[in-house]
Amino acid sequence: MNAELFERYGLRMLDGLVVTVELVVISVTLGALLALPIALARTSPSRLLRGVSFAYVGFFRGTPMLAQLFLVYYGSGQFRGALESVGLWWLFRDAFFCCIFTFTLNTAAYQSEILRGAMASVPRGQSEAAWALGLRGAVVLFRVILPQALIVALRPLGNEVILMIKGSAVASIVTVYDIMGVADLAFARSFNLSVYLWAAVLYLVLVETLSRVWAVFERRLGAHLAVSAARS
Amino acid sequence: MGETLGLLGFGPDGWGDELAAGAWLTLRLALATLPFGLTIGFLAALGRNSGSRWLRVPGSIFTTLFRGLPELLTLLIVYYGGQMLLSRVFGLFGEGQVEVSAFVAGMVALGLVFAAYASEVFLGAFRAISRGQYEAARALGLGRFSTMRLVIFPQLIRLALPGLANLWLVLLKDTSLVSVIALNDLLRQTSVAVRGTKEPFLFYLVACLIYLFLSAVSSVGVEGIERWANRGMRRS
Amino acid sequence: MRIVKAMVGAALVLAASAGFAGAKDWTTVRIGIEAAYPPFNGYNANNELVGFDYDIGLALCAKMGVECSFVAQDWDGMIPALLAGKYDAIVSSMSITDERKEVVDFTDKYYTNALTFVAPKDTGITDVSPAGMAGKILGAQGSTVSAQYLEEQYGDADVKLYPTQDDAYLDLAAGRLDAVLADVGPSNLWLAGADGACCAFLGEAVVKDDLVGIAIRKEDGDLKAMFNKAITDIVADGTYKTINDKYFPFSIY
Numbered sequence: 001m002n003a004e005l006f007e008r009y010g011l012r013m014l015d016g017l018v019v020t021v022e023l024v025v026i027s028v029t030l031g032a033l034l035a036l037p038i039a040l041a042r043t044s045p046s047r048l049l050r051g052v053s054f055a056y057v058g059f060f061r062g063t064p065m066l067a068q069l070f071l072v073y074y075g076s077g078q079f080r081g082a083l084e085s086v087g088l089w090w091l092f093r094d095a096f097f098c099c100i101f102t103f104t105l106n107t108a109a110y111q112s113e114i115l116r117g118a119m120a121s122v123p124r125g126q127s128e129a130a131w132a133l134g135l136r137g138a139v140v141l142f143r144v145i146l147p148q149a150l151i152v153a154l155r156p157l158g159n160e161v162i163l164m165i166k167g168s169a170v171a172s173i174v175t176v177y178d179i180m181g182v183a184d185l186a187f188a189r190s191f192n193l194s195v196y197l198w199a200a201v202l203y204l205v206l207v208e209t210l211s212r213v214w215a216v217f218e219r220r221l222g223a224h225l226a227v228s229a230a231r232s
Numbered sequence: 233m234g235e236t237l238g239l240l241g242f243g244p245d246g247w248g249d250e251l252a253a254g255a256w257l258t259l260r261l262a263l264a265t266l267p268f269g270l271t272i273g274f275l276a277a278l279g280r281n282s283g284s285r286w287l288r289v290p291g292s293i294f295t296t297l298f299r300g301l302p303e304l305l306t307l308l309i310v311y312y313g314g315q316m317l318l319s320r321v322f323g324l325f326g327e328g329q330v331e332v333s334a335f336v337a338g339m340v341a342l343g344l345v346f347a348a349y350a351s352e353v354f355l356g357a358f359r360a361i362s363r364g365q366y367e368a369a370r371a372l373g374l375g376r377f378s379t380m381r382l383v384i385f386p387q388l389i390r391l392a393l394p395g396l397a398n399l400w401l402v403l404l405k406d407t408s409l410v411s412v413i414a415l416n417d418l419l420r421q422t423s424v425a426v427r428g429t430k431e432p433f434l435f436y437l438v439a440c441l442i443y444l445f446l447s448a449v450s451s452v453g454v455e456g457i458e459r460w461a462n463r464g465m466r467r468s
Numbered sequence: 469m470r471i472v473k474a475m476v477g478a479a480l481v482l483a484a485s486a487g488f489a490g491a492k493d494w495t496t497v498r499i500g501i502e503a504a505y506p507p508f509n510g511y512n513a514n515n516e517l518v519g520f521d522y523d524i525g526l527a528l529c530a531k532m533g534v535e536c537s538f539v540a541q542d543w544d545g546m547i548p549a550l551l552a553g554k555y556d557a558i559v560s561s562m563s564i565t566d567e568r569k570e571v572v573d574f575t576d577k578y579y580t581n582a583l584t585f586v587a588p589k590d591t592g593i594t595d596v597s598p599a600g601m602a603g604k605i606l607g608a609q610g611s612t613v614s615a616q617y618l619e620e621q622y623g624d625a626d627v628k629l630y631p632t633q634d635d636a637y638l639d640l641a642a643g644r645l646d647a648v649l650a651d652v653g654p655s656n657l658w659l660a661g662a663d664g665a666c667c668a669f670l671g672e673a674v675v676k677d678d679l680v681g682i683a684i685r686k687e688d689g690d691l692k693a694m695f696n697k698a699i700t701d702i703v704a705d706g707t708y709k710t711i712n713d714k715y716f717p718f719s720i721y
Binding site: 058059062063064065066067068070071074075077078079162165166167168169170172173180183187193196197199200203204207208 | 296297299300301304309312411412432436439444
């Protein structure tokens with residue numbers, strides 16, 4: 001281990017870890033909020049809503065996130081005047097925000113597909129029974145369908161978070177100092193490959209921690225189901 | 233509008249030929265990665281499925297590692313690390329000059345990532361094949377290798393195909409990362425065009441649409457292959 | 469550090485043994501060049517290499533009596549590719565720094581560079597000292613002396629590093645950066661063009677004595693000596709001045 005290099009970049013690498021976590025937590029959360037309306041639009045009776053949401057999901061799932069990021073980051077630079085006139089330039093000026101913006105739109109597309117699949121897996125009888133009980137619209141969705149769908153969606157959602165942790169490394173290409181960004185910086189100064197190995201360890205710790213925590217989470221939720229299943 | 237189309241045209245004034253060359257390299261890289269990734273992935277799955285700990289543990293480590301690392305990081309480690317390692321190894325034999333081309337580095341890195349995910353798919357397929365199949369094959373007097381080739385493998389392919397098709401789409405998109413190691417793929421050629429024209433929005437949008445087109449064509453192809461693999465299966 | 473020294477040492481031993489086995493006689497030299505840094509290096513409209521570095525490289529090779537080939541390489545991977553043997557020398561406006569000297573060797577300088585800030589014409593910044601730049605967003609190309617200087621001296625500013633010089637200028641023009649620190653030559657060229665119309669030099673050069681040399685692998689002492697002699701020769705016989713005057717109205721030696 002190169003002590004001098006570690007002294008200079010070790011702490012910054014931990015700052016990078018914080019930035020990576022921020023990028024992932026913020027965009028996955030915002031993406032989850034967007035995912036529900038998109039998933040509903042995909043199954044909506046309106047042809048327009050179905051068409052628009054289909055195109056949205058297709059675009060973000062069918063193109064590389066790096067290309068999407070360049071489109072947002074360098075593209076917004078081109079529309080500075082227009083963005084300034086609507087008072088949004090200060091947001092797009094910031095590379096961190098451009099990353100959050102792109103990652104959110106990207107993960108929303110994937111999460112909406114997960115959600116749509118999970119909702120489809122809830123037996124029709126459930127909503128029919130809810131209707132028969134006189135429950136309506138939002139109540140059926142939030143009290144009957146979603147709770148059951150989310151348990152099915154839990155595992156693919158966990159995988160999506162892991163994919164976002166890894167995918168967020170592209171933020172380094174547009175000057176954000178996440179784990180990868182700090183590693184690039186340190187490598188550029190030292191030409192010492194070990195900085196990339198430190199970064200690798202941090203990412204692995206992050207991913208492994210998440211999948212362990214997620215597994216516990218899944219077991220807890222699954223446990224309650226198992227009990228209720230036994231009771232019935 | 234005419235001017236914009238001119239920028240996308242072919243010939244000396246347009247960037248169409250540059251983008252086409254980039255897209256062609258993207259496709260070539262993905263196609264070259266596929267056999268490499270499939271082979272390693274299959275071997276890793278065999279290892280993880282084997283009775284020997286000495287094969288299971290390395291298989292698991294391999295999968296955990298390359299599924300946990302960002303693709304971008306794997307790519308840089310292979311590109312820089314591979315170059316340093318090889319020039320040291322070849323230095324031993326008196327060959328001073330070794331070059332890891334960006335294409336090979338990209339192929340290896342993307343192939344390792346592909347393999348890690350593919351081994352999961354293969355493993356799932358292995359486990360979906362019932363023990364009875366092996367026992368029946370043995371009862372017919374087939375050896376281990378013949379069992380694998382004639383009985384297990386054909387079923388494995390059918391079971392694994394949807395998962396692998398999905399990985400191909402992921403691979404196609406991951407190739408965009410090689411633009412950071414100076415390989416003139418679609419995304420990098422687009423960046424070159426952006427520097428020349430100062431039209432980032434137009435060109436990155438066009439690049440996205442080309443990726444979308446490649447994905448869409450792949451999806452159609454995959455459906456065809458799936459139909460072929462499922463031929464003879466009873467429709468339920 | 470110790471491990472690195474041991475590794476470098478091991479690499480040197482290996483390389484030295486390779487040297488004995490292969491016994492280079494330098495009839496051909498491969499030169500690494502970024503080809504994205506006008507006016508020092510870049511491509512012309514016909515996709516041919518041009519620039520001050522390229523001309524100097526050609527002149528040095530002619531003087532040494534060796535055949536030269538040029539290899540284009542992204543800036544980030546410039547030194548790693550030299551160490552890996554992709555080429556034998558870097559003639560690509562690379563400043564001689566202590567950090568780089570830990571991994572590669574440099575010839576004598578072949579030009580002197582200055583680092584100057586560039587900022588939008590309507591900038592409010594008047595003081596380019598670290599204190600005056602505190603809290604500002606400053607950009608530079610990564611792995612350059614400018615990047616190193618910003619990182620070390622301008623710790624209170626928000627420093628952004630870009631893969632190419634062009635990307636930094638692009639973000640300066642887009643208004644994402646308050647100022648860019650860069651070599652004076654390329655900035656001069658950019659400011660003269662349409663894209664640089666937004667901006668101007670800001671204040672005096674912050675570094676005036678940045679020496680630019682040719683990077684060589686440490687084990688290739690013989691090649692370094694050949695380059696050094698050739699540099700002295702082209703300066704003495706006027707070849708250098710001819711190339712200099714083709715690009716700059718003043719001497720940059």
